[in-house]
Amino acid sequence: MKVLKFGGSSLKDGTSMISVGKIIASDQEEKVVVVSAIQGITDSLLKFMSAGRNEEEVQQFIKDLRDRHLRILTEVANSMDVKQTAVSLLTAQLVRLERILYGIIYLEELTPRTKDLVQSFGERMSVIVMAAMLQEMGVNAMPVEADELGIVTDGNYGSATVEMEATRNNVAPRIYEMFKRQEVPVVTGFFGKTREGHITLLGRNGTDYSASVIANAIDADSLEIWKDVDGFMSADPKVVPTAVPISQLSYEEAAELSYFGAKVLHPRTVEPARAKSITIKVKNVFKPDYEGTAINPKGVEGRKTIKSISSMPNMAMLKVYGSGLGSKSGVMSEISVLLSEAGINIYSAATSQTCLSLLIEEKELKHAEKALSDAKRGVVDRFETVRDVALLCLVGEGLGQKVGIAGRVFAIVAKTGTNIGLISAGASTVALTFTVKRKDLEVTTKTIHQEFFGG
Ligand code: ASP
Ligand code: MG
Numbered sequence: 001m002k003v004l005k006f007g008g009s010s011l012k013d014g015t016s017m018i019s020v021g022k023i024i025a026s027d028q029e030e031k032v033v034v035v036s037a038i039q040g041i042t043d044s045l046l047k048f049m050s051a052g053r054n055e056e057e058v059q060q061f062i063k064d065l066r067d068r069h070l071r072i073l074t075e076v077a078n079s080m081d082v083k084q085t086a087v088s089l090l091t092a093q094l095v096r097l098e099r100i101l102y103g104i105i106y107l108e109e110l111t112p113r114t115k116d117l118v119q120s121f122g123e124r125m126s127v128i129v130m131a132a133m134l135q136e137m138g139v140n141a142m143p144v145e146a147d148e149l150g151i152v153t154d155g156n157y158g159s160a161t162v163e164m165e166a167t168r169n170n171v172a173p174r175i176y177e178m179f180k181r182q183e184v185p186v187v188t189g190f191f192g193k194t195r196e197g198h199i200t201l202l203g204r205n206g207t208d209y210s211a212s213v214i215a216n217a218i219d220a221d222s223l224e225i226w227k228d229v230d231g232f233m234s235a236d237p238k239v240v241p242t243a244v245p246i247s248q249l250s251y252e253e254a255a256e257l258s259y260f261g262a263k264v265l266h267p268r269t270v271e272p273a274r275a276k277s278i279t280i281k282v283k284n285v286f287k288p289d290y291e292g293t294a295i296n297p298k299g300v301e302g303r304k305t306i307k308s309i310s311s312m313p314n315m316a317m318l319k320v321y322g323s324g325l326g327s328k329s330g331v332m333s334e335i336s337v338l339l340s341e342a343g344i345n346i347y348s349a350a351t352s353q354t355c356l357s358l359l360i361e362e363k364e365l366k367h368a369e370k371a372l373s374d375a376k377r378g379v380v381d382r383f384e385t386v387r388d389v390a391l392l393c394l395v396g397e398g399l400g401q402k403v404g405i406a407g408r409v410f411a412i413v414a415k416t417g418t419n420i421g422l423i424s425a426g427a428s429t430v431a432l433t434f435t436v437k438r439k440d441l442e443v444t445t446k447t448i449h450q451e452f453f454g455g
Contacts (some may be wrong), residue, residue, distance in 0.1 A: 005034045005211035010285040012039035014075025025137045034211040037122025044243035076133035086132035112157035119200045131186045151192035153200045160200035171217040208266035231282040231293030235309045254295040254301035256431040260393030262310040306396040316362040316387040342371035390441040
């Protein structure tokens with residue numbers, strides 16, 4: 001029993017869809033397929049909503065969506081009955097979407113709830129095309145919507161968390177029932193539904209997370225994340241052309257790399273799979289025989305000092321000053337509560353007697369300043385901001401125990417004349433993170449890669 005996930009970049013046209021179909025059709029195991037929207041569709045839904053629109057534009061927009069999906073459908077399905085069923089299912093989705101878009105225009109109101117609902121339509125349409133193609137290939141595929149299946153989330157619009165137990169109780173019996181009927185469920189990624197019945201998104205690229213949740217719910221033996229790259233690499237190949245693929249990672253290594261900028265997996269993908277010790281395989285749709293990266297407890301073996309370097313180029317430092325800040329209890333928690341209520345992630349933190357330095361994404365800076373202006377007087381006197389910061393993350397199981405690795409890293413970085421800012425070494429035993437000025441990110445990454453990988 002396995003779960004296979006396919007992202008938008010593998011679903012851009014008929015040809016890439018057929019490569020996906022062949023992978024699914026040639027696999028005899030019981031399986032669930034989880035898919036993203038067709039490439040570019042989520043962005044176009046978002047873009048359409050973010051500008052003021054009039055009624056005429058809705059019709060054109062719906063027509064374009066219809067044309068794009070029908071064009072792909074025609075490339076992947078020939079038989080009349082398969083095509084007709086798919087067209088009527090697509091039409092029903094488009095009618096519903098059209099009404100919602102008119103609603104937004106008439107009410108002149110766009111709430112986070114409606115924004116999430118609208119974006120869920122990309123996946124609601126892609127599963128129809130995907131299931132039709134698989135039926136054409138002789139697979140007994142059925143499109144399934146995540147809200148119908150029972151993926152339960154909290155109410156954090158735009159970036160919700162799945163409530164795993166409630167989800168498992170809903171999803172497992174339904175999927176097993178489908179397996180009994182020899183059906184292959186093709187499930188929408190990216191969203192779930194709150195207990196109150198509202199659609200919530202799991203964050204951009206959240207389909208990886210959806211797939212991991214389903215794997216957990218049904219106790220799958222493995223989770224395959226199919227992409228258009230070879231898996232995790234020792235560094236971003238755009239920065240370091242000699243970067244090499246990584247065949248094994250531990251759950252923790254993969255989680256840290258994903259959190260700190262490697263764009264291979266949605267950062268929350270690891271957790272549900274890890275909870276059930278399910279192996280995650282990251283594979284390339286266009287090279288299906290290539291092994292890719294396996295993420296499992298065994299990833300600990302082959303212990304290299306550093307396995308991979310990831311980075312987040314667009315960070316900023318928020319320095320919060322207050323007298324005696326370091327010795328007052330509760331200051332750190334007050335500040336982090338204010339930031340988390342504003343939905344702002346803190347990536348690293350360091351404190352001294354008078355200053356608390358917090359690393360956040362640069363785009364959140366204004367928002368963070370506003371949130372902290374509510375902090376109690378006497379706690380925060382003033383704050384300063386430092387822009388153009390980049391975060392590097394070095395990952396390797398055992399990095400925490402080996403004496404001297406951090407020293408070796410900092411010594412070679414110093415040779416390039418780069419100044420190191422905030423360092424965090426103890427938070428995870430597999431990750432070492434530090435900041436540099438954005439302009440120094442490239443040379444720092446290259447230098448470290450050269451030192452540890454020789455290229
Ligand atoms: N379609 C959504 C996005 O573009 C979810 C996903 O691709 O996983 O973010
Ligand atoms: Mg995507």
